[in-house]
Amino acid sequence: MNAAHLVEMAMRSVGNSGCVVELALAWTVTSRPYISGTRGLARWSGMGDQAVRQAVAQDRQVSRHGLIWTRTRGTSSATVEEREDMELRFQSNTRTGHRSYPSNYPPLVDQEALGDLALMEGRKELLRGNAVTSARISERAQEVLVNGMKTLSRLTELGCLREPGQILTMLDPGLDLWAEINGAKPQHVAVEPLGRRAWHLAVLSGLEDVTLSVSDIEGLLGLSKRGAQDLLARMTKANPLTVSKVREGRTFVYKINWASNFRWSGDFWDNAYDRANLRKARAARDKAVQETSARRGTPAGWIAFRLSTASPKRDEYLAENPIPEDADGAWRALVEAGDELALYEYLRAQEAEAGPVPSTPAVLVESAREGTSRSPLQRWPAQDSPASAAVSPELLAEMRKRVVAGLYA
Structure with missing residues (x-):
């Protein structure tokens, strides 16, 4: 996996609250490029079929926020081959002439360069090149973003045998943890979900423990003040260990314990492997239902x-x-x-x-x-009509009279 793409899509989502669905799809097809089909993409990105179709563009076009390139969109059909024909790819600015950032923004070329860049003391130059980012996020938010991109630049494989793979598994948008559910939690969801906005913040933070104010979260996610406060309240209600309120001078800041709760090295480690297995089991059942529906179609x-x-x-x-x-x-x-x-x-x-x-x-x-054996048709010689089939002239005249009488009745 090219970690540069993960860093790029995260950087391009800073301050853009409307691209979260596209970001989830781009993250899914980058970490699992073998996934295709409307239902497959919806299942593995944790959203509905309709949301997927609304987010992607037509064939050979780029989505609204520029994160997804639609190779094939697929069609609504009873035939499984046609219905599962949707293929998406992440639209990287490192391989196109239509860039979404200014020319002075350093291109993200490969993982090695990203790793060196993240360790440089002057890493903030990367942020200053993006006019949108530098105009909205604070100094503290920039520090959080620098450390988050440093972590993302190390995520090159998906799995739970090593900590980078475990981090990438936990950042999978299709997990119950990041589900966007309004109202009561369904029975098939194992935990109280934090929501899609929390996943976006976790991606930008690199699943590191961070300390942010409400205004910092506004700038990073592109939310209003009320939206940032609602996000913190929801995260606190779902898992009180995730968010803690800390006084800083005359104001309050919030310590968000991503690493302490969702990484191996944390004090309250939540196993990503178990969460992934739950999702895989539901995906297997869902796939069996879909195959049955396709067959009966x-x-x-x-x-x-x-x-x-x-x-x-x-x-x-x-x-x-x-x-x-x-x-x-x-x-x-x-x-x-x-x-x-x-x-x-x-x-x-x-x-x-x-x-x-x-x-x-x-x-x-x-x-x-x-006269081939493939067809049941046979050639029969023409036969004369039997004498009983002939109609007498008297009967024809009587029938003609009745028809005429009916027309003028």
């Missing part, structure tokens, strides 16, 4: 479902549509057993044996003319 899958014991109206359907007496014995046995998958495989085998449907009737006509 096909003709063979729908017939198999209607005739299987999985359908609650199976008996009613069979009563209205009984199996013909001359039906194949193998098919009759499958219907009586009611195994949906066995019925589906049998119908798919029949479809494969029959071959694709011809695009025009000319194929069938030519096949019948050649």
